[in-house]
Amino acid sequence: MTLKLATAGESHGPALVGILSGLPAGLLLDRDAIDADLARRQQGYGRSPRQQLEQDRVEVLAGLRHGRTLGTPLALVVQNRDHKNWEWGMSPWPPDGDPSGKGTKAVTLPRPGHADLAGTLKFGHRDTRNTLERASARQTALTVAAGAVARALLRAIGIEVEGSVVTMGNVDDAKADRDTVGGIVEVRARGVPPGLGSYATRDDRLDARVAAAVMGIQAVKGVEIGAGFELAGQRGSAAHDEIFKDERGIYRETNRAGGIEGGVSNGEEVVVRAAMKPLPTLMRPLRSVDLETGEPAEALVERSDVAAVEALSVVAEASVAFELARAAREKFGGDAVGDFVAAHSAYLERIPWSAR
Ligand SMILES: Cc1cc2nc3c(=O)[nH]c(=O)nc-3n(C[C@H](O)[C@H](O)[C@H](O)COP(=O)(O)O)c2cc1C
Numbered sequence: 001m002t003l004k005l006a007t008a009g010e011s012h013g014p015a016l017v018g019i020l021s022g023l024p025a026g027l028l029l030d031r032d033a034i035d036a037d038l039a040r041r042q043q044g045y046g047r048s049p050r051q052q053l054e055q056d057r058v059e060v061l062a063g064l065r066h067g068r069t070l071g072t073p074l075a076l077v078v079q080n081r082d083h084k085n086w087e088w089g090m091s092p093w094p095p096d097g098d099p100s101g102k103g104t105k106a107v108t109l110p111r112p113g114h115a116d117l118a119g120t121l122k123f124g125h126r127d128t129r130n131t132l133e134r135a136s137a138r139q140t141a142l143t144v145a146a147g148a149v150a151r152a153l154l155r156a157i158g159i160e161v162e163g164s165v166v167t168m169g170n171v172d173d174a175k176a177d178r179d180t181v182g183g184i185v186e187v188r189a190r191g192v193p194p195g196l197g198s199y200a201t202r203d204d205r206l207d208a209r210v211a212a213a214v215m216g217i218q219a220v221k222g223v224e225i226g227a228g229f230e231l232a233g234q235r236g237s238a239a240h241d242e243i244f245k246d247e248r249g250i251y252r253e254t255n256r257a258g259g260i261e262g263g264v265s266n267g268e269e270v271v272v273r274a275a276m277k278p279l280p281t282l283m284r285p286l287r288s289v290d291l292e293t294g295e296p297a298e299a300l301v302e303r304s305d306v307a308a309v310e311a312l313s314v315v316a317e318a319s320v321a322f323e324l325a326r327a328a329r330e331k332f333g334g335d336a337v338g339d340f341v342a343a344h345s346a347y348l349e350r351i352p353w354s355a356r
Contacts, residue, residue: 001333002022007019015083022326029152041314046168058076147317174278180305180307193348204263213323225270255268270324
């Protein structure tokens with residue numbers, strides 16, 4: 001039993017679509033809570049006016065009845081409200097009438113730092129838009145919607161996941177220079193029991209899985225768990241978390257491992273950090289080559305954020321939640337949510353551990 005998310009959707013196409021399978025039946029979902037996460041993704045310092053335009057809302061087309069999951073695939077849709085400005089340009093079928101609105105001219109100016117060049121070469125496109133629409137981080141709206149569902153499942157077994165910004169570049173300065181900035185985000189998960197994940201292969205190891213989930217987000221260039229890169233310069237005596245026990249169970253006084261040892265959660269907070277590169281669409285464009293003429297040119301300028309670090313903290317939170325929920329489904333199984341919760345409780349009875 002595992003969670004799976006399949007997605008489709010172009011940034012300015014009609015909608016983003018997700019199929020989320022592997023949920024137990026009977027899980028109560030709260031539409032407002034999902035929409036609140038979608039709204040959090042759209043907020044934050046340095047975002048473009050598109051975020052006000054979209055005001056994302058989730059629609060559920062299948063797998064849910066009266067707010068409870070049916071144990072069947074959940075079909076999620078997030079409409080792209082901006083599509084109304086791109087109806088001709090992004091029409092799935094050959095459009096009627098004369099070209100109008102946005103996206104009517106082929107893009108031939110690939111932006112360094114985006115998938116524009118590599119994707120256009122790979123798929124043999126003439127219009128780089130055929131690449132950039134799917135490569136866009138607009139996709140992360142679905143990541144967040146699915147993450148909100150995963151968080152509901154985790155909450156049923158007492159796990160809370162929270163993302164925050166650690167540092168980000170100076171947005172005001174960058175905006176004045178028509179430039180962009182990146183930053184670092186952190187996700188912490190509390191109440192994760194010891195024993196999620198396993199030791200040997202990257203498919204089993206929780207650290208590898210969580211890192212891949214976060215590295216899989218657009219613009220993430222580095223991921224660390226716990227003290228991460230800092231550990232490389234330390235002595236063993238200062239790098240690990242000694243083990244103690246009191247009447248409540250086993251505990252640690254430090255958490256340099258970030259809650260995962262040997263690929264397995266150890267009962268401490270799971271702590272993951274991600275480095276985001278500066279956004280690659282610049283209002284003062286970088287040098288590129290016009291793919292039509294082969295001549296030097298400036299890269300495409302398209303409405304874009306100055307920074308999306310706060311948004312990344314929400315997307316990373318959703319991605320870590322999804323991966324933890326997936327690992328929890330594998331460990332505790334169950335067709336009904338009650339079976340899942342009961343298996344978790346029985347497991348906690350067996351081990352000398354309690355969430356602190
Ligand atoms: C939430 C979020 C919002 C983003 N918004 C923008 C944006 O407005 N403009 C931009 O150029 N890149 C944006 N990006 C980053 C690009 O999607 C990313 O740089 C691109 O996919 C290439 O990075 P990669 O090589 O890591 O995939 C955003 C990323 C995230 C996670």
